[in-house]
Amino acid sequence: MLIWVNLVVLSSFWVLIFSNPEGFLSLSCGGSSYTAAYNISWLSDNTYIETGNTTTVTYINGNSASSVPIRFFPDSRSRQCYKIPMSWKKDLSSVLIRATFVYRNYDSQNSPPAFQVSLGRRITTTVDLRTNDPWIEELVWPVNNDSVLLCLLAVKGRGIPVISSLEVRPLPLNAYRNSLEGSSNIILRRSYRINSGYTNGTIRYPSDPYDRIWDPDQNFAPFHGSSSFNRLTKLTSYNITENPPASVLETARILDSKDSLSYTLSLNTLGDYYIILYFAGILPLSASFDVTINNEVKQYDYSVTSSEVGSLYFTQKRISNLNITLGKIKFNPQVNALEVYEILQIPPEASSTTVSALKVIEQFTSQDLGWQDDPCTPLPWNHIECEGNRVTSLFLSQTNLRSISPTLGDLLDLKTLDLHNTSLTGAVQNLGSLKHLQKLNLSFNQLKYFGSELEDLVNLEVLDLQNNSLQGSVLETLGKLKKLRLLNLENNSLVGPLPQSLNRTGLEVRIMGNPCLSFSSLSCNNVSSTVDTPQVTIPINKKHKKQNRIVILLGVSGGALFATFLVFVFVSIYTRRQRKKERDITRAQLKMQNWNSSRIFSHKEIKSATRNFKEVIGRGSFGAVYRGKLPDGKEVAVKVRFDRTQLGADSFINEVQLLSQIRHQNLVSFEGFCYEPKQQILVYEYLPGGSLADHLYGPRSKRHSLNWVSRLKVAVDAAEGLDYLHNGSEPRIIHRDVKCSNILLDKEMNAKVSDFGLSKQFTKADASHVTTVVKGTAGYLDPEYYSTLQLTEKSDVYSFGVVLLELICGREPLTHSGSPDSFNLVLWARPNLQAGAFEIVDDILKDTFDPESMRKAASIAIRCVERDASGRPPIAEVLTQLKEAYTLQLSYLAAAAHTD
Ligand SMILES: *[C@@H]1O[C@H](CO)[C@@H](O)[C@H](O)[C@H]1NC(C)=O
Ligand SMILES: *[C@@H]1O[C@H](CO)[C@@H](O)[C@H](O)[C@H]1NC(C)=O
Ligand SMILES: *[C@@H]1O[C@H](CO)[C@@H](O)[C@H](O)[C@H]1NC(C)=O
Ligand SMILES: *[C@@H]1O[C@H](CO)[C@@H](O)[C@H](O)[C@H]1NC(C)=O
Ligand SMILES: *[C@@H]1O[C@H](CO)[C@@H](O)[C@H](O)[C@H]1NC(C)=O
Ligand SMILES: *[C@@H]1O[C@H](CO)[C@@H](O)[C@H](O)[C@H]1NC(C)=O
Ligand SMILES: *[C@@H]1O[C@H](CO)[C@@H](O)[C@H](O)[C@H]1NC(C)=O
Ligand SMILES: *[C@@H]1O[C@H](CO)[C@@H](O)[C@H](O)[C@H]1NC(C)=O
Numbered sequence: 031m032l033i034w035v036n037l038v039v040l041s042s043f044w045v046l047i048f049s050n051p052e053g054f055l056s057l058s059c060g061g062s063s064y065t066a067a068y069n070i071s072w073l074s075d076n077t078y079i080e081t082g083n084t085t086t087v088t089y090i091n092g093n094s095a096s097s098v099p100i101r102f103f104p105d106s107r108s109r110q111c112y113k114i115p116m117s118w119k120k121d122l123s124s125v126l127i128r129a130t131f132v133y134r135n136y137d138s139q140n141s142p143p144a145f146q147v148s149l150g151r152r153i154t155t156t157v158d159l160r161t162n163d164p165w166i167e168e169l170v171w172p173v174n175n176d177s178v179l180l181c182l183l184a185v186k187g188r189g190i191p192v193i194s195s196l197e198v199r200p201l202p203l204n205a206y207r208n209s210l211e212g213s214s215n216i217i218l219r220r221s222y223r224i225n226s227g228y229t230n231g232t233i234r235y236p237s238d239p240y241d242r243i244w245d246p247d248q249n250f251a252p253f254h255g256s257s258s259f260n261r262l263t264k265l266t267s268y269n270i271t272e273n274p275p276a277s278v279l280e281t282a283r284i285l286d287s288k289d290s291l292s293y294t295l296s297l298n299t300l301g302d303y304y305i306i307l308y309f310a311g312i313l314p315l316s317a318s319f320d321v322t323i324n325n326e327v328k329q330y331d332y333s334v335t336s337s338e339v340g341s342l343y344f345t346q347k348r349i350s351n352l353n354i355t356l357g358k359i360k361f362n363p364q365v366n367a368l369e370v371y372e373i374l375q376i377p378p379e380a381s382s383t384t385v386s387a388l389k390v391i392e393q394f395t396s397q398d399l400g401w402q403d404d405p406c407t408p409l410p411w412n413h414i415e416c417e418g419n420r421v422t423s424l425f426l427s428q429t430n431l432r433s434i435s436p437t438l439g440d441l442l443d444l445k446t447l448d449l450h451n452t453s454l455t456g457a458v459q460n461l462g463s464l465k466h467l468q469k470l471n472l473s474f475n476q477l478k479y480f481g482s483e484l485e486d487l488v489n490l491e492v493l494d495l496q497n498n499s500l501q502g503s504v505l506e507t508l509g510k511l512k513k514l515r516l517l518n519l520e521n522n523s524l525v526g527p528l529p530q531s532l533n534r535t536g537l538e539v540r541i542m543g544n545p546c547l548s549f550s551s552l553s554c555n556n557v558s559s560t561v562d563t564p565q566v567t568i569p570i571n572k573k574h575k576k577q578n579r580i581v582i583l584l585g586v587s588g589g590a591l592f593a594t595f596l597v598f599v600f601v602s603i604y605t606r607r608q609r610k611k612e613r614d615i616t617r618a619q620l621k622m623q624n625w626n627s628s629r630i631f632s633h634k635e636i637k638s639a640t641r642n643f644k645e646v647i648g649r650g651s652f653g654a655v656y657r658g659k660l661p662d663g664k665e666v667a668v669k670v671r672f673d674r675t676q677l678g679a680d681s682f683i684n685e686v687q688l689l690s691q692i693r694h695q696n697l698v699s700f701e702g703f704c705y706e707p708k709q710q711i712l713v714y715e716y717l718p719g720g721s722l723a724d725h726l727y728g729p730r731s732k733r734h735s736l737n738w739v740s741r742l743k744v745a746v747d748a749a750e751g752l753d754y755l756h757n758g759s760e761p762r763i764i765h766r767d768v769k770c771s772n773i774l775l776d777k778e779m780n781a782k783v784s785d786f787g788l789s790k791q792f793t794k795a796d797a798s799h800v801t802t803v804v805k806g807t808a809g810y811l812d813p814e815y816y817s818t819l820q821l822t823e824k825s826d827v828y829s830f831g832v833v834l835l836e837l838i839c840g841r842e843p844l845t846h847s848g849s850p851d852s853f854n855l856v857l858w859a860r861p862n863l864q865a866g867a868f869e870i871v872d873d874i875l876k877d878t879f880d881p882e883s884m885r886k887a888a889s890i891a892i893r894c895v896e897r898d899a900s901g902r903p904p905i906a907e908v909l910t911q912l913k914e915a916y917t918l919q920l921s922y923l924a925a926a927a928h929t930d
Contacts, residue, residue: 054241055114055198060084061099068236075196078112081105087136098132102192103182109148109409110191111181114198122173124201126242127180129167132194133159143189148181148408152376154219156185164194168243170206170218170371183409199241202273206371209343210304218304218371222295226365227281238275244367247283268339272306278367279310279339285362292355293368300350301372306343307354308367311336319363322355331359345373377407380419383844383854386813387440388414388421394437395429415446427451427471436460439808442844450474450494457481458495463808463844465489473497473518480505482649489513496520496540504528504547519544629702633709640668648721648771657716666701667717671710682710689786692759696751698774698784717782719775722748726770726836733840738879739923740779741837742887742916747781748773749909752830755783756823756905764790764821768829769810770836790821809843809855814899824899827908831894835859838888840872856895863888880922886915 050071057075058064060082065071082101089096103110116122127149133142142159149169157165171178182191207213225233225244235241268279285291297303305323311334321329321342328344346352352370356363379385385405392399399412406416415423420443431452438447439460446469447461454475461467462483469492477498484493485507492515493508500522508517509531517532521543528549532539541547637643639658647667648655656668671682682705689700689712704711719725722744725732736744748768755763765786772785812828815821832843835855843855862870868884890911896902903911 051235051239053200055196057112057196058099059193059195060086060101070235072195075101075112078114078196079110081107081110085136087132087134089132089134098134098194100132100136100192100194102136102190103184104190107184108412109181109183111179112196113177113179114196115177116173116175121203122200123204124170124172124206126197126199126201126240127169127171128195128197128199128243129169129180129193130164130195131157131159131167131192132164133192134163136192137190141189143191145185145188145191146183146408148179148183149217150178150376151379151404151407152217152374153183153408154217154374159192168220170201170220172214172216174214179403181408197241201240202271205272206304206306208271208306208341210345210373212375215376217374217376219374220369220371221297221303222368222370224293224368225278225281226283226367228278233275233278237277240273244275244278247281268310270308270339270341272308272341272369274308274367279308280312280366282310282312282364282366284313284364285356285358290355290357291363291365292353293365295352295354295370297350297352297370297372299372300348301374302345302347303349303352304343304345304371304373305352305354306341306369307365308339308341309334309364310339310366312366313362313364315361317361317363318359320357320359322353322357324349324351324353334364378419379407380405380416380421381854382857383440384421384443387437390437390813391424391426391435394431394435395426397429417443422446422466424448434458434460436808436811439463440844442466445469445489447471458484460808462486468492468513470494480508484508485510487511492516494518495522496543498522500524502526504532506531508532509534516540519547629713631702631704631711631713633704633706633711636668636704636709636711636713639666643668643670658713660701664701665716665718667698667714669712669714671712685712685786685789688763688789692755692763692786694751694754694758695780696747696782697754698782714784717774717776717784719777719779721771722773722775722781722833722837723770725775726840727842733874736874738875738883739916739919741875742883742912742919743779744773744775744781745834745837745887746909746912746916748783748833749830749905749912751781751783752826753905753909755789756826762823764823765826765829766790766821767807767810768826768833769807770833773833812899813897822899823905824902827894827902827905828896828899830905830908831891831902832856834887834891834894835863838863838872838884838891839870840874860892860895863892880919883915883918883922886911886918890915 050065050069054070056066056070056072057078058072059075059079061072061074061084063071063073079101082103082105084099084101086097086099089098114127116125129147135142142163144156144158144160146153147155147157147167149171154169155167157167159165180196182193184191206218210216223242223244224247226247229246229248231246233244238244283291283293307321309332314336316333316335318331318333320327321332321344323344323346329342332342334340354365354368356365388401388405388411392401401411404419405411405414405421406419410416410421413425414421415425421441422443423446424438424441424444425446425448427448427450429452431449431454433456434449434454438444439462441447442463443466444464445466447464447467448469448471450471451474454472454477456477457479458472458477458481460483461470464487466489467487468489470487470490471492471494473494473496475498477495478501480500484490484505488511490511491513493511494516496518497520500519502524503526504519504524506529508514509529514537516538518540520540524541524544524547526547528539528541528547530549533549631639636658639660640656641658643654643656645657646654647657654670656670658666658668660666686703686705693699698717699715701713701715703713720728725736727733752765752768755765763786765783766789767785768783772783774782774784776782807829810829810832812825815825815828832855835841836843839855839859841855845855859870866885868881868888871879871884890903890908893901893903894908
């Protein structure tokens with residue numbers, strides 16, 4: 031133990047004193063620390079990487095043999111990373127990272143490996159040691175962080191990655207950025223660094239204090255200048271940001287016998303390249319010439335003045351060959367050095383919404399999936415596929431997810447979602463926001479209900495629900511999925527006729543292994559009633575036995591008599607069942623009647639009020655909402671509970687109970703209900719103004735009707751409603767689904783909160799939170815709630831904060847357009863509003879709001895969406911602040927009217 035501690039202390043000590051010369055970091059991979067020529071101190075790489083085995087390999091280089099340490103990675107991990115620190119030297123804008131890979135048959139297998147190398151988020155190279163051994167890779171990294179990961183990424187079937195050394199060299203401040211667009215997001219990979227006109231070996235440290243390796247000019251032209259060629263001035267000080275060493279500039283390639291001087295260089299990959307030419311006036315004459323790159327004149331009439339130094343920078347896009355030609359104008363064209371780099375764009379990060387959603391999902395799996403850094407780059411995480419920086423596929427089969435968590439609804443780019451065999455129970459839910467989803471595999475789970483969101487998956491092509499516990503009949507609305515090609519419902523407990531909407535060409539419906547499921551309605555009638563509930567099947571089984579006895583008893587005493595008897599038996603069973611059902615219902619109705627004055631409707635009344643469910647006006651958390659008119663002329667909204675089996679009678683009764691206890695002018699009022707077998711219907715007052723979402727995102731004319739003062743009024747009204755739920759009613763109520771489409775407007779634009787389908791009540795005696803399964807709408811969900819499962823009123827405050835941000839910015843909480851950060855309204859708006867950047871305020875409001883009023887509203891909105899629930903204000907305080915903002919805007923308008 032003691033020895034180990036000592037080692038660690040020692041090695042960090044080495045980092046400090048042996049990083050010689052200043053700012054150099056030289057790692058001997060798999061070797062030990064030592065000091066080499068020119069006092070360059072090499073360190074063992076032990077403290078920079080934790081994986082891999084080490085060995086040494088001896089190889090002959092010219093007539094000297096050398097022993098080279100290497101580190102290789104036989105374990106199956108897909109990436110092996112060095113964490114390279116960047117903070118050890120001040121004023122760094124970029125560093126040169128040089129990695130050397132050596133195979134030299136260290137394993138006696140004679141099979142050189144190939145693998146990829148990544149730096150930060152970018153894969154830079156495929157190293158193929160069959161073509162070069164050793165392979166030297168040089169990368170210019172724009173320092174933007176305390177550290178960067180250099181990783182070796184195994185390629186399947188191509189052997190074990192191996193590395194021999196890693197050198198980091200600070201480069202001159204701002205070097206390699208001239209005329210290079212977006213340079214802070216670019217890695218430069220060296221293709222060529224040529225010391226023109228020089229043939230006697232490489233030049234590096236200490237001649238070049240930055241330890242770049244300048245290669246000799248291999249394709250040496252017959253006519254050339256050199257350091258001995260009539261040099262006038264010793265080049266001591268000059269002003270080029272890249273600061274090439276004087277010894278390199280003191281030689282040049284000079285025009286050959288023809289009229290032009292050319293370099294033709296082949297490039298490994300088709301790509302964009304950055305080219306730097308260095309010139310020094312080492313001749314007594316001042317030459318001038320045109321610079322042509324790949325037949326395009328890039329610089330006309332460039333002059334190299336005697337004893338002066340200059341440089342030219344070019345970028346050349348999509349090339350795989352390079353021809354640099356200097357065409358004579360006056361005297362002999364020359365070039366003293368040149369560098370060519372491949373330009374590698376660093377890919378953008380995945381959106382932070384995606385990353386945090388995935389992190390939460392990883393928690394739900396209760397496994398370490400090894401999800402670190404960026405999900406898509408340099409390599410997608412396990413279980414994930416990406417397109418660019420967008421996560422488009424997620425495969426979590428065989429994990430133990432248990433339910434479809436709302437976080438999945440935040441992965442807006444998903445095209446494929448595979449959750450087969452993940453112990454899912456309950457309903458198919460929380461996926462309605464996945465508009466790009468094409469394949470959804472939920473097979474081999476214990477899902478019971480279709481839920482109401484499948485119909486929103488407009489791009490769905492394959493829906494696999496086989497081997498679940500789905501009950502009841504198949505959703506009519508699945509027919510709305512026009513792109514659906516395959517619907518697999520095999521091995522569920524589904525009954526009844528399949529909706530005709532699913533009988534169409536191009537759609538294959540698999541239905542085997544269900545009690546009774548087919549397109550033809552006739553064959554299923556009887557069976558569907560027998561499998562309805564277990565209580566019903568038991569008496570029929572009993573009767574079966576009796577029947578047998580009767581058959582024996584009666585013998586041949588006549589088929590007709592027997593048939594009559596059977597009919598009698600069945601009728602009496604049926605009526606008994608019906609009576610029992612009716613008794614249950616009446617009991618429930620009576621119970622309900624006792625609570626309140628709300629009315630009980632018969633299904634017939636509802637049917638006639640809605641003219642047979644003719645006009646759909648919206649969708650709530652559990653089903654469609656229809657417009658209706660009662661005989662007394664009162665207009666109502668009729669909410670039909672969708673998929674009756676989904677929630678038992680208990681939950682319906684609870685909702686009715688809850689609804690009938692709350693009355694407030696800013697809550698949509700409850701008129702009554704219908705509770706009959708298979709009919710669970712809620713009747714509300716009808717609000718002709720539609721929802722806030724209709725106004726914010728509907729046609730432009732509607733948006734114009736919402737000026738700043740009316741938006742504040744809506745906000746104040748809704749806050750009043752929530753305040754009543756949180757503090758005014760007993761028991762108190764958490765709404766759980768606050769969002770723009772649940773805030774409705776009446777004729778006078780008074781706002782009312784609606785849809786209590788997910789609401790939960792809690793008494794003051796309850797603890798300060800309720801632990802519960804996460805429900806709600808993607809984009810409005812309190813992040814703390816879905817990571818802790820602790821529900822408090824502050825979750826409503828969060829969702830309401832999102833509504834406030836929508837009112838301010840006129841944007842939906844989750845969208846696809848724009849940069850990755852604008853995906854999420856909260857993440858986008860928060861920093862902008864905090865900085866007082868009111869440019870993000872809805873265009874329609876421009877120049878019509880009082881800045882003070884806006885500031886107040888923005889500030890309360892930001893506090894509502896604090897990640898930490900304890901940092902969010904209670905709704906009462908939100909209400910007070912909004913009222914002040916409203917008053918400010920009113921006086922602003924009054925003042926404006928006065929000056930007019
Ligand atoms: C190497 O370092 C030692 C002590 O720091 C110094 O005496 C010596 O001159 C250095 N040698 C070179 C070549 O820089
Ligand atoms: C690598 O090291 C591990 C543990 O040190 C050892 O078990 C394994 O055999 C080694 N693999 C090779 C290929 O040398
Ligand atoms: C710096 O690195 C950390 C950890 O690797 C990462 O989370 C962060 O986004 C990086 N910052 C920048 C500016 O790239
Ligand atoms: C080449 O360099 C070596 C030392 O690196 C030197 O001894 C030799 O004289 C040089 N040759 C020429 C032609 O400059
Ligand atoms: C070096 O050149 C840059 C522009 O290329 C200029 O801004 C700077 O003043 C120059 N420095 C000296 C010391 O000449
Ligand atoms: C290089 O470009 C020059 C001028 O554009 C041309 O004359 C020459 O033939 C080219 N050389 C090669 C090898 O393509
Ligand atoms: C489901 O996963 C378990 C292990 O988690 C496995 O034993 C079983 O075979 C899997 N079933 C299917 C149908 O994939
Ligand atoms: C399916 O639709 C076709 C034509 O629309 C019809 O002929 C056929 O009978 C239907 N199949 C079933 C099983 O209802």
